[in-house]
Amino acid sequence: MNENMNTPSTRGPLDHDVRDQVINAATKHFGHYGYEKTTVSDLAKAIGFSKAYIYKFFDSKQAIGEVICSNRLAMIMAIVDAAIAEAPTASEKLRRLFRSISEAGSDLFFHDRKLYDIAAVASRDQWPSVKAHEVRIRAIIQQILLDGREAGEFERKTPLDETTNAIFLVIRPYVNSAQLQYNLDTVPEAAVHLPALILRSLAP
Known part of the structure; x- marks a missing residue:
């Protein structure tokens, strides 16, 4: 089995604190609004980051999901x-x-x-x-x-x-x-x- 099967694609430095912050915020946002109705822009606004900054850590909304x-x-x-x-x-x-x-x-x-x-x-x-x-x-x-x-x-x-x-x-x-x-x-x-x-x- 591919060793990377469970690991979402990432970009930029492996800053675990920021990644965890994005995941925690996304979990709350998805839990409130639903996954399909939430965009990366929505997450960026909720966290206070730019969308471009989030893309440094995750390739897509699916990678966060x-x-x-x-x-x-x-x-x-x-x-x-x-x-x-x-x-x-x-x-x-x-x-x-x-x-x-x-x-x-x-x-x-x-x-x-x-x-x-x-x-x-x-x-x-x-x-x-x-x-x-x-x-x-x-x-x-x-x-x-x-x-x-x-x-x-x-x-x-x-x-x-x-x-x-x-x-x-x-x-x-x-x-x-x-x-x-x-x-x-x-x-x-x-x-x-x-x-x-x-x-x-x-x-x-």
């Missing part, structure tokens, strides 16, 4: 990692993966609706941060499958990559923010029924 999106996705992954870390079996890890990732995404939607718009745009347009997030989810699924096969919980006949992809496609409507906003009503049921169905299909 990438940092915010990456931060939010990292928060979701921290919740997921904590949920599955102590699971006693691969089967339980799969259940917790579905539940934690769908609930974390739903919480972001309801508690930070304007910032959720950034995640939805990022998912719709497949920003690098979103692609990296999906790669990470696939890797978790694959490791759970490997653990389950080694422990004798899961069948071993189906190719690993095929099974991984199938499970990811099932969970994707609850991973991808652009799709999740249309599936919020089904999250509680999906978090229970989908892993249960998958686990029955994985039985040896």
